[in-house]
Amino acid sequence: MTDSPQTYTDLRSVEQYRKLLRNLHTLNATESHATLVRMLEGLLASPLGPEEQLEVLESARQTITFVQHEMSSRYAAHPLPPDSAEDATLRQVVRLWTALSTAYARLSEGGSGTDEFRAQWPLLAQRRIQYLGQVIIEYFRAHRAEPPGAWKSVHAAFIEAERAGVSHSRVIDPLNNTWKAQSPDEAYIALLLVDLTNPYGRNQRELNWICRWAQRFAPYCIMQSTWEKDDARAYGLDLSEDHGLRPIALIGSRPGMRRFDGHRLAAQIKAMLAEFKQGTTPASLGLGDDCSQPACARLLVSLYRPWGMSAAGRRFPRRSKKGSNKICTEWDGIGLLVSGQEFIPPNRRQTMGSRYDMNVITFGARVDNEVMPVMDPEVEAVRRGYNIDEWATVDHSVSGFRLQRKHAGQRIEHHQLVGIKPSDGNQYLLGQVSWLMYEPDGTLMAGIHLLAGLPSTVAVRGTGVNVGSHEPYLQGFLLPEITAMRAPATIVLPGGWFHADRVLELHNGASRQVRLTTLVARGTNFDQATYENIVS
Structure with missing residues (x-):
């Protein structure tokens, strides 16, 4: 099937749209995706009334979710550079989420439809917030900076739901794995929860679990417009800003600010962790059939503070700093750079066997296990084929660095061990990659957490x-x-x-x-x- 300007505005009944959806199984994911985009963009120009348009949208949701998952899996495994082959796939996925949120939003504009249809406003608000949030989550998934205005769009949709008095109204949602229902503010809170989890530091499996759990735990959290006392450790939200929750101590108290309260969620997480110790499975607790121990418990423990307690104050303050850092990601290369010498197993003679004896005959006897330091470990590392990349410092603290790389370099992954030498240091240290994110211009940003001590x-x-x-x-x-x-x-x-x-x-x-x-x-x-x- 080739991409064409057809937008299916000639479809004149709900059944015709359903037939179109049923026929998608004959197409591949790319073709199905293109068809769904054209269908949605043409729906509101069709002669169908609001009630029928809503019926079409609801009928398409499960198919759209499946196709979007198939498409996003092409780039979710690794950070996606802006100039990569799958960059167009990301844009296509975002286009479909945007078209879906727009379709629901337009149905609620101008008080269209009958009084009976106006009773659907809570559902329209919930769906609109949910799919605007999916746009942001897609950028998390690709490890790309959110586009300007993405958060403001979600905030605006939430404010409209509040003004209409429907933000707390739960509506049926078959795609919500746990509750089968959700309110507009729960959809909003679920997105905020995902944003609190360092999404750019998560791999594909972790982020999938987090998104699902955020839906599961959102009902235990509230967004307060008033509260008795200021808590600098709490998270706050300025709805006029283009970002999610931030520590109140960082942004300061402002008029109209909302305060995030997750203390009930803290109790839920503690109870679940206690259940794990008793041998209860993650699936029986509503976390998902694909959640395995102990990875599930480790991830849940890491979410306990940001989700249920408070904003952790930075233990070591960050300082702006100019300079460069040298980074190596290969295990043996890191060892050479740390020690300044080649790694030779102490039992080299036993493991080499006859090859060792031949070396002795050919080259003469030498001390077994003798390790010779190299003159310049970096030169020797490059000679042996290990890559050493230059990264610029954005800022740093005692516990780590925020770095950027504008050029292509060796592949780097989440939670990977790296060797790092700052420009003002004379020895390689060990670090772990805590997060990765591409800026729109192709700059790769990285957070490196230092493992304490000289290795x-x-x-x-x-x-x-x-x-x-x-x-x-x-x-x-x-x-x-x-x-x-x-x-x-x-x-x-x-x-x-x-x-x-x-x-x-x-x-x-x-x-x-x-x-x-x-x-x-x-x-x-x-x-x-x-x-x-x-x-x-």
């Missing part, structure tokens, strides 16, 4: 009856205790290595055994854990 490399391997002397060592990192930051000594291991009470053999000059105790952080390619030494 050192260590050789590590498992222990047990099935582990022999030929078991290879892999490279890990040790981070010392930092008392001033209340940071315990930790070990950073390849991803998936952490199991509570697992015993590992470490080698950094001498061999010793440690027992892993608590998981501190888990990223896409690493586990960070506390440990205790085993005294033999």
